[in-house]
Amino acid sequence: MPVQRSRPPRLAALSGLLTLGAMAALGVGAAGGSDMAAPAPSPALSATATLRDPAGQVLGTARFRPLGSGNGPVEVTVSVRGLAPGQHGMHVHEYGRCTPGVDPATNTVVPFGGAGGHFDPGMSRNHDDPQAANLYGHGGDLPMLTVGPDGTGQVTFQSSKIRLSGADGVLNRSIVIHARPDDYRSDPAGMSGARERCGVIVRDRFTARDYALPGVQTYPEGVAYDARKGLLYTGSAANGTIWAVNAATGAVSVFQEGGALGRQVALGLKVDAQGRLWVAGGAQGTVSVLSPDGVTLKVLETPPSPRPYINDLTPAPDGNVYVTDSSRPVIYRVTPDLTLDAWLDLAGTPLKYGPGVNLNGIAATPDGRYLLAIQLNTGELWRIDLRSRAVHRVMTGLVNGDGLLLDGRTLYVARNKDQVVSKVTLSADYASGQLVLNEPLTGLRFPATLTRIGNDLVVTQAQLDKLQGGTPETPFRLTRFPKF
Known part of the structure; x- marks a missing residue:
């Protein structure tokens, strides 16, 4: 079971702390009501991440599709091979880069460090379990992947923490699979160890x-x-x-x-x-x-x-x-x-x-x-x-x-x-x-x-x-x- 803990307090109201320029940057303001019907979702919105090891070898995929007809929760299917048997932490990371980069926790260059830290749209600055609202935990905190004795693993799950559109959108971010289980408690990454697989989440059938x-x-x-x-x-x-x-x-x-x-x-x-x-x-x-x-x-x-x-x-x-x-x-x-x-x-x-x-x-x-x-x-x-x-x-x-x-x-x-x-x-x-x-x-x-x-x-x-x-x-x- 995930470890339960008290929730951190919400940040102070931004509008009382920021200059107008800062409020412009953050879109701070009193939201008015809407008299409009909900807009249609983008047609055929889905995404795929090709999972690679640090040497660049393709060893799996992650597929993302919204549930229902709108920009709702996302169903994710992950298939991977070549990992050690057991449970592996899995997260969406901030940047769409599966390149080496500095791990802030160790100040050393690590594989896939270019993906940055966990995606945190709620600015919680807090690692938590996959059911925690984004106000309290990283939006990128996902369920774990279980790998069998043959080194392969597959999981399908639904997450209300991420979307393919909007403020919680994960397009052009990265999904990372780690070497060890996630304790869903320790900052910044649940003690899940090295980053072993990474893929950029790329929208399907769209050119820009x-x-x-x-x-x-x-x-x-x-x-x-x-x-x-x-x-x-x-x-x-x-x-x-x-x-x-x-x-x-x-x-x-x-x-x-x-x-x-x-x-x-x-x-x-x-x-x-x-x-x-x-x-x-x-x-x-x-x-x-x-x-x-x-x-x-x-x-x-x-x-x-x-x-x-x-x-x-x-x-x-x-x-x-x-x-x-x-x-x-x-x-x-x-x-x-x-x-x-x-x-x-x-x-x-x-x-x-x-x-x-x-x-x-x-x-x-x-x-x-x-x-x-x-x-x-x-x-x-x-x-x-x-x-x-x-x-x-x-x-x-x-x-x-x-x-x-x-x-x-x-x-x-x-x-x-x-x-x-x-x-x-x-x-x-x-x-x-x-x-x-x-x-x-x-x-x-x-x-x-x-x-x-x-x-x-x-x-x-x-x-x-x-x-x-x-x-x-x-x-x-x-x-x-x-x-x-």
């Missing part, structure tokens, strides 16, 4: 392309595409550096160093019709405008305030650029002559600001009539009339909605903490919407914003949940995938 980014503190938040140059731009939420990525080859170069004219962060990015790059400056309360060759043309400052947070922006057909502030209930406007004003005071409108991160992603409709903006902490999508400035709630149910991409009547929403891209179908007047699909791709790590390249989309894997503490998975990357 990653663009690897340099650096260990990159945290790519914004992304934009310049079709004339064939370049993607992405900016760092940690230091403000902006990179240019060749969309065809993946080659990366620095477009502008962080710190340019005082810019310390780069959040939402957009390319306008003149090829200029617009940059939201977060807690600095600024909007920067860069020339097509990377020269700062102007830095626009919003009015002084104790808590500015310029998060995203969008060029509109009327020639203006509209800007969200996640802390102050104002939508700013930059006119064609690069003058900034407070265009819409949201006080007195149905859109109410609350604790945490409020308005975030913003998009303009192609007919030039409306803006669409997502409120991260409540999950509400809003329509704002550019003529009358009337504010209308389109729908709810998109909590942790970050960046938006509007493609005709389809809206794609990067939902950072939920680690999915949501597909929303909008009515002809953009007044209502229906959430139809939550797509985890091949495994997302805190997706923040989106852009489009032809019939493909590109999303940032920002990992902003690691920005205030924790070890991000490197290399940081952008992920390109077909529209769904």
Whole structure:
């Protein structure tokens, strides 16, 4: 029987401890209710891990499939050979790397150390038994595998601790089988010994392309595409550096160093019709405008305030650029002559600001009539009339909605903490919407914003949940995938 023990206390409420930037990273806010039906799951969502020994020899498989029609508990079937008879601890580990790496417990390089520690979506920092809720134990704590006298073992089990989509998603993580039994008690791994088999959990029948980014503190938040140059731009939420990525080859170069004219962060990015790059400056309360060759043309400052947070922006057909502030209930406007004003005071409108991160992603409709903006902490999508400035709630149910991409009547929403891209179908007047699909791709790590390249989309894997503490998975990357 697993050893029972008292549960550790829950961490203090984050919203009382973090800056707005940290809350933006973690998606902290008061979750609003939803009036939407549950979205359909991704079609044919399943995954497989090919299990190898430290020499690279294939010696087993692990297969993952969700139970039921939604993103529910997962059934896992593990088959392996070549292990010593007896029980073996088995866990899902944080990173999708079956490479040598440092074991923090011993500070030595061990086989499969690159997989990192146990997957811990509840931030429990506690090893426990496979029935413990993720609040109290690692999400990656799995049942043991029993190996027979012939060295083979097979087990099928169900786990409600892991999913193939969402915050508990295990796609592009690793499953590791250890040399010894798991005592389900001792941190960090139940005294289960050496890592003897490892496999990366790869989604079946889905193709995506990653663009690897340099650096260990990159945290790519914004992304934009310049079709004339064939370049993607992405900016760092940690230091403000902006990179240019060749969309065809993946080659990366620095477009502008962080710190340019005082810019310390780069959040939402957009390319306008003149090829200029617009940059939201977060807690600095600024909007920067860069020339097509990377020269700062102007830095626009919003009015002084104790808590500015310029998060995203969008060029509109009327020639203006509209800007969200996640802390102050104002939508700013930059006119064609690069003058900034407070265009819409949201006080007195149905859109109410609350604790945490409020308005975030913003998009303009192609007919030039409306803006669409997502409120991260409540999950509400809003329509704002550019003529009358009337504010209308389109729908709810998109909590942790970050960046938006509007493609005709389809809206794609990067939902950072939920680690999915949501597909929303909008009515002809953009007044209502229906959430139809939550797509985890091949495994997302805190997706923040989106852009489009032809019939493909590109999303940032920002990992902003690691920005205030924790070890991000490197290399940081952008992920390109077909529209769904």
